[in-house]
Amino acid sequence: MTRFAFVVAALLAGCAGPEEEGDHFIPAPSRESFPRAADALGSHCGSLDCHGSVARNLRIYSLNGLRIGEVTGTHSTTDEEYAATYQSVVLLEPEKFGQVIVEGGRGPERLTIVRKGRGTEHHKGGAQAPAGSDADRCFLSWLAQAVDETACGNAAEVPTPEF
């Protein structure tokens, strides 16, 4: 009987998940500073045929594509949409992301979002933020928690060529 109880206890213990530790903290730049970086992401990556799609692991909600709720068309990106994109970016690779942030934004190429944006890793959308471009510098400055306003402003504007 004792042996039976031991086996049951062992089975139960084997099935148990990790102990509940409450909320997990992921180091991340401030949510308040994110819209500048998000606008650049939206312009270069957020169209409906790219990351403005719920089919992507990285979802970008913006006036350039995917919307939340009753908002449609090209109305300004809402705070709820910025928050959803922020969550998507931070939680894409939370452990690596946290490491990069803790180290002051150094080694950003550890993040898939940076490598794919630069085109150094296969990316169906190509290099939308090549190393050193405004879009790249904008995102890296947000990671380093020192937003480059000029780079972000330039990256958010995608000029239309002459028809």
Add this chain to the structure above:
Amino acid sequence: MIRWYGFACLCWLTACADPVHDDAVDALGPEAPGVKPGPLHRPGQPCLVCHSGKGPAALEFSLAGTVYKYLESGEPMANAVVQFVDKAGQRTFTGTNCAGNFFVQRADFDPVFPVWTRVVFGGFPDADMSTPIFREGSCAHCHSDPPGEASAGRIYIANPGTPVPGGSCP
């Protein structure tokens, strides 16, 4: 010998099958009654599902879609001009037919994405896309009806109440 040949054929056919593509084609449903396959068929549907080179259509498009008079109605916009310019600076244009449909054959224009697009119709303001196309050649992929979280709605030329000349197909 015949058995081996049959087995080899089966393997070859299985290797070529693309169930995702097949499902996408099936989801389009049958042709509308009285409309034969051709330039006037299936307005508002994502053209490149069948016209991307994977079949079943033989003609391959790089860009194709449908223009309507208004966002809210299904009235086709005939005789509009649709202009494209790509990242490499290549330009082309095409016109809409009486079903509102337009298409660009890949043999004529194989764009380097992103592609910027404008719809022009005399007497009306040019309708520029607010964002470029980054990869999707089927306009209806992003411009399905009704507009919503994941759709910009129909491509249209005029606001409600504005008279627009031109009828539909005979």
